[in-house]
Amino acid sequence: MERKIRARKHADALTRMQQLALYLEKMRITDYVEYMGNPRRVIYLNLIAGLARGFGMAIGFTILTAVAVLLLRRIVLLNLPLIGGFIAEMVKIVQGQLGS
Secondary structure, eight states: OHHHHHHHHHHHHHHHHHHHHHHHHHHTHHHHHHHHTOHHHHHHHHHHHHHHHHHHHHHHHHHHHHHHHHHHHHHHHHTOHHHHHHHHHHHHHHHHHHHO
């Protein structure tokens, strides 16, 4: 009887170990450990990722600013009394600064 219990516990432990091994394989822990073990690769990949983020932010900000300028131009063309005068004054100030 005791032998059967031990055998069952052993089988359960083996099953749990196999599930854990499968889980760790799915998580790709070995790839991560290899990646962290090579400092040059970590620095290189982080540098490339940082450059890509910076480039993406620059492009995104440029597009966002262009859209904002287009919207402001349209608002000025609509000649709304309060908003149009304020924006026209802002445009004059910016053009004066660019001309200097």
